[in-house]
Amino acid sequence: MSQAVFDAPLPPIHPLWMRISHWLNAAAVLLLVASGWRIYDASPFLGFSIPAGLTLGGWLGGALQWHFAAMWLLVANGLFYLGMNIGTGRLARKFFPLTAAGVLRDALAALRGRLSHADPRHYNSVQRLAYLFVMLDLALIVLSGLVLWKSVQFALLRELLGGYEFARRIHFAGMAMLVAFIVVHLAMVALVPRSLLAMLGARGQEKSA
Amino acid sequence: MSFFKRPIATQVDADAVLIDARKLIEKRLSPSSRRHFLRGSLTLGGLSLLTGCALDGDADVEAALQRISRFNDGVQGLLFDPRQLAPTYSQDMITRPFPFNAYYGEDQVRVVEEAGYRLEVSGLVADKRRWTLAQLRAMAQQEQITRHICVEGWSAIGRWGGVPFGDFLRRVGADLGAKYVGFQCADDYHTSIDMATALHPQTLLALSYDGAPLPPKYGFPMKLRMPTKLGYKNPKHITALYVTNSFPGGYWEDQGYNWFGGS
Numbered sequence: 001m002s003q004a005v006f007d008a009p010l011p012p013i014h015p016l017w018m019r020i021s022h023w024l025n026a027a028a029v030l031l032l033v034a035s036g037w038r039i040y041d042a043s044p045f046l047g048f049s050i051p052a053g054l055t056l057g058g059w060l061g062g063a064l065q066w067h068f069a070a071m072w073l074l075v076a077n078g079l080f081y082l083g084m085n086i087g088t089g090r091l092a093r094k095f096f097p098l099t100a101a102g103v104l105r106d107a108l109a110a111l112r113g114r115l116s117h118a119d120p121r122h123y124n125s126v127q128r129l130a131y132l133f134v135m136l137d138l139a140l141i142v143l144s145g146l147v148l149w150k151s152v153q154f155a156l157l158r159e160l161l162g163g164y165e166f167a168r169r170i171h172f173a174g175m176a177m178l179v180a181f182i183v184v185h186l187a188m189v190a191l192v193p194r195s196l197l198a199m200l201g202a203r204g205q206e207k208s209a
Numbered sequence: 210m211s212f213f214k215r216p217i218a219t220q221v222d223a224d225a226v227l228i229d230a231r232k233l234i235e236k237r238l239s240p241s242s243r244r245h246f247l248r249g250s251l252t253l254g255g256l257s258l259l260t261g262c263a264l265d266g267d268a269d270v271e272a273a274l275q276r277i278s279r280f281n282d283g284v285q286g287l288l289f290d291p292r293q294l295a296p297t298y299s300q301d302m303i304t305r306p307f308p309f310n311a312y313y314g315e316d317q318v319r320v321v322e323e324a325g326y327r328l329e330v331s332g333l334v335a336d337k338r339r340w341t342l343a344q345l346r347a348m349a350q351q352e353q354i355t356r357h358i359c360v361e362g363w364s365a366i367g368r369w370g371g372v373p374f375g376d377f378l379r380r381v382g383a384d385l386g387a388k389y390v391g392f393q394c395a396d397d398y399h400t401s402i403d404m405a406t407a408l409h410p411q412t413l414l415a416l417s418y419d420g421a422p423l424p425p426k427y428g429f430p431m432k433l434r435m436p437t438k439l440g441y442k443n444p445k446h447i448t449a450l451y452v453t454n455s456f457p458g459g460y461w462e463d464q465g466y467n468w469f470g471g472s
Contacts, residue, residue, distance in 0.1 A: 042361035061465030065274040068281050150472035152295045152437045
């Protein structure tokens with residue numbers, strides 16, 4: 001991956017590894033959520049079903065196959081993302097410091113439409129909180145998923161998450177929070193399209209096309 | 210594309226020139242066509258993902274999913290620790306009524322007569338005698354109150370009693386190094402399990418439910434009860450079992466349910 005170039009254009013806003021892992025994650029999450037909804041429909045415990053048209057897999061067996069295939073992608077990609085993020089120091093650099101006062105200040109500024117998005121390289125406090133939240137939420141979903149998949153083998157984890165049935169509710173609640181994040185995330189991308197360009201590999205101070 | 214970016218002046222080789230030429234051409238072609246392609250594939254892809262239509266019907270996709278499912282079987286076999294026990298519960302935690310579940314409705318439950326019943330044992334075993342219920346009941350029994358977990362996600366706690374399957378396999382001189390144990394059932398169901406799970410201390414040839422002979426709806430005269438496996442791996446009304454090294458599959462497994470199907 002030699003980056004040497006003579007005319008030295010500005011570097012991409014986000015490193016390549018981060019963009020790859022973001023889109024792999026998006027694909028894995030889409031497959032997991034859509035197939036997970038079909039699995040939920042096999043035995044809905046909240047008094048409603050997800051419309052079949054929004055689910056993936058066709059029937060329970062097909063949905064489980066998708067779910068068990070995409071989980072490898074999510075876990076492998078998630079470990080890669082975390083490893084690179086921590087290893088390169090990006091996590092510490094981009095997401096911290098994070099203070100309650102900073103979140104409050106940026107949230108109020110955002111509501112007044114005064115939050116600057118001029119530099120996609122910089123995450124404001126609300127973004128930091130949101131992205132850290134979704135990392136932790138995904139970790140919780142994976143851990144509770146492990147309990148559902150291997151409830152006997154992961155006994156300690158099962159007990160920590162309140163037993164099999166409670167882990168099932170955690171898994172569902174984690175999904176709901178993830179979907180809520182995605183809705184807000186996509187709304188923000190629609191409001192600030194250059195963040196999408198940045199994630200597609202757009203370079204530094206270039207005027208967006 | 211920075212994967213392919215090379216310092217051209219320092220390294221004039223055919224590949225680099227070709228790559229750069231291609232990039233130049235791509236740049237000229239792309240803006241509108243690439244956007245068009247992206248837009249088309251995003252919406253089409255998104256739609257097919259959401260509806261599951263195009264992806265599900267595709268034979269290649271199904272074959273790939275099936276291969277990943279076999280890979281999952283392998284990983285689960287590696288994760289399986291035969292000393293790890295499923296949690297047990299107290300009497301008052303038993304789910305009442307314990308749910309009925311099968312690939313048919315409860316009004317179609319098979320009723321097997323005790324009088325003519327003989328359990329067939331075949332394959333890689335030394336002793337292929339048939340077993341009556343009385344002979345099975347004469348063996349040392351064990352009880353468990355464990356959680357039954359259905360592939361659909363619900364679970365229920367029940368109380369089963371019977372012969373530890375490992376005891377039975379040793380008694381008939383089964384090849385304990387064989388890979389699989391398969392089951393045939395009076396309700397035309399069939400399934401198979403790995404030998405490690407067959408020998409798990411909580412795997413029972415269950416003859417009783419909640420202190421009484423197994424009622425027909427729970428699999429009279431005998432079912433295999435494994436708290437380490439999902440419900441569909443626990444066959445009811447077993448009439449024959451066999452030990453084998455060739456993959457036997459199963460009723461649901463052949464349709465796509467994961468074969469290992471347990472924890």
